[in-house]
Amino acid sequence: MGIVVQKYGGSSVADADAIKRVARRIVEAKKAGNDVVVAVSAMGDTTDDLLDKAHAVSPLPPARELDMLLTAGERISMALVAMAISDLGYSARSFTGSQAGVITDAVHGKAKIIDVTPGRIESAIAEGHIVIVAGFQGVSADTKEITTLGRGGTDTTAVALAAALRADVCEIYTDVDGVFTADPRIVPAARKLDRVTYEEMLELAASGAKVLHLRCVEYARRNDIAIHVRSSFSQLHGTIVAGSIDDSAPEEGTMEQAIIAGVAHDRSEAKITVVGVPDKVGEAARIFEVLAGVGVNIDMVVQNVSAAATGRTDITFTLPRADGQGAMAALARIQDEVGYDKLLFDDRVGKVSLIGAGMRSHPGITANFFSALASAGVNIGMISTSEIRISVIVDEGQIDDAVRAAHTAFDLDADEVEAVVYGGTGR
Numbered sequence: 438m439g440i441v442v443q444k445y446g447g448s449s450v451a452d453a454d455a456i457k458r459v460a461r462r463i464v465e466a467k468k469a470g471n472d473v474v475v476a477v478s479a480m481g482d483t484t485d486d487l488l489d490k491a492h493a494v495s496p497l498p499p500a501r502e503l504d505m506l507l508t509a510g511e512r513i514s515m516a517l518v519a520m521a522i523s524d525l526g527y528s529a530r531s532f533t534g535s536q537a538g539v540i541t542d543a544v545h546g547k548a549k550i551i552d553v554t555p556g557r558i559e560s561a562i563a564e565g566h567i568v569i570v571a572g573f574q575g576v577s578a579d580t581k582e583i584t585t586l587g588r589g590g591t592d593t594t595a596v597a598l599a600a601a602l603r604a605d606v607c608e609i610y611t612d613v614d615g616v617f618t619a620d621p622r623i624v625p626a627a628r629k630l631d632r633v634t635y636e637e638m639l640e641l642a643a644s645g646a647k648v649l650h651l652r653c654v655e656y657a658r659r660n661d662i663a664i665h666v667r668s669s670f671s672q673l674h675g676t677i678v679a680g681s682i683d684d685s686a687p688e689e690g691t692m693e694q695a696i697i698a699g700v701a702h703d704r705s706e707a708k709i710t711v712v713g714v715p716d717k718v719g720e721a722a723r724i725f726e727v728l729a730g731v732g733v734n735i736d737m738v739v740q741n742v743s744a745a746a747t748g749r750t751d752i753t754f755t756l757p758r759a760d761g762q763g764a765m766a767a768l769a770r771i772q773d774e775v776g777y778d779k780l781l782f783d784d785r786v787g788k789v790s791l792i793g794a795g796m797r798s799h800p801g802i803t804a805n806f807f808s809a810l811a812s813a814g815v816n817i818g819m820i821s822t823s824e825i826r827i828s829v830i831v832d833e834g835q836i837d838d839a840v841r842a843a844h845t846a847f848d849l850d851a852d853e854v855e856a857v858v859y860g861g862t863g864r
């Protein structure tokens with residue numbers, strides 16, 4: 438008998454009927470002879486609703502209290518799922534992240550799991566119970582405070598549980614049939630991937646494909662856990678996330694790799710330009726030191742060629758939109774010290790990325806990507822690349838066109854539409 442870990446996202450437990458449906462699915466796995474451990478997300482848009490409530494009473498809620506509030510969402514669904522299972526004649530025990538032994542660092546709002554001590558889960562399994570764990574939360578080893586793992590963090594809870602329990606299977610149930618070549622909400626012709634490597638999935642997740650939390654993919658890769666991403670609304674086999682781009686090199690005679698795994702987009706970025714930075718050693722370092730000091734993660738950076746006449750240059754970078762105001766305030770404090778002219782803030786931008794291991798060995802991918810964007814009338818603001826990714830910054834209003842144009846240009850469109858979105862608001 439093996440351990441199966443399942444994760445159900447917010448859209449899969451959105452209301453009472455959905456919770457009963459999920460309970461039946463969990464019981465099926467138990468009836469098939471498995472020990473079952475389930476990580477659940479908050480119902481539907483509960484987390485967003487709780488955030489709205491917090492901001493209604495305080496524009497800048499204390500991080501500790503925000504975490505206390507947000508973890509309540511997952512506590513509601515864990516108890517309801519356990520009740521629905523018990524109604525089917527099976528016994529279930531729900532546990533908060535802290536009770537389940539999910540130990541994190543002390544960073545509120547984006548804590549990292551550093552260990553899982555699943556003693557209570559193992560005892561509950563040994564007593565024959567189905568275990569339901571509240572996702573997206575843990576407890577800090579240092580401060581003993583309750584923490585949350587960042588938006589989408591229940592995926593990471595599931596993988597961490599699977600690793601700690603040495604589970605045979607880790608299934609992530611969501612509102613689409615797997616990982617697609619693009620977000621099915623904007624590309625109905627997107628194709629389901631049967632398999633995708635950790636590296637490609639990491640780039641997809643980091644580039645905005647929110648079907649999996651970035652940390653969950655990192656955790657799975659580090660612990661060699663295969664993830665099965667599938668829909669809780671259908672019985673279809675989904676996508677297996679496993680293996681490395683180096684394992685499946687075509688020259689080793691294994692299955693031929695697709696050149697492009699998919700196109701991802703991200704609407705959560707903003708762009709800041711520091712205009713007229715004196716072109717001297719150490720100025721860029723000072724700017725980015727200050728940003729690091731306030732915890733801002735920088736994505737792309739461009740410094741334009743300095744105009745010889747002025748001896749000044751402009752530095753443009755992108756960052757999470759949510760960090761925009763903090764970054765602007767931090768930079769304003771060093772205006773006199775650095776001696777730049779002014780700051781420009783633009784949050785009407787988006788990022789579109791093309792991802793695929795085949796880029797390493799196929800020339801012309803960049804040319805094809807950029808000409809597809811040009812034909813769609815999309816202007817490129819900034820560019821960055823990794824070994825298996827090309828990303829561009831475009832106007833917010835052109836994101837969807839850019840994604841569709843790239844998807845078509847790389848022959849990713851399916852002949853028959855198979856990309857169904859079963860639920861969720863996409864919020």
Ligand code: ADP
Nearest residue numbers: 446447448611612616617619620622646647648
């Ligand atoms: P859950 O609530 O189950 O965690 P999420 O909303 O976090 O679900 O993630 C599922 C959503 O991810 C899908 O509804 C889809 O709109 C979006 N998505 C973005 N990119 C992709 C992709 N490449 N493949 C599948 N889904 C994607």
Ligand code: ASP
Nearest residue numbers: 478484573588589590591
């Ligand atoms: N409920 C949290 C969120 O909405 C965590 C999750 O769903 O994974 O981000």
Ligand code: MG
Nearest residue numbers: 446589647648
């Ligand atoms: Mg999610």
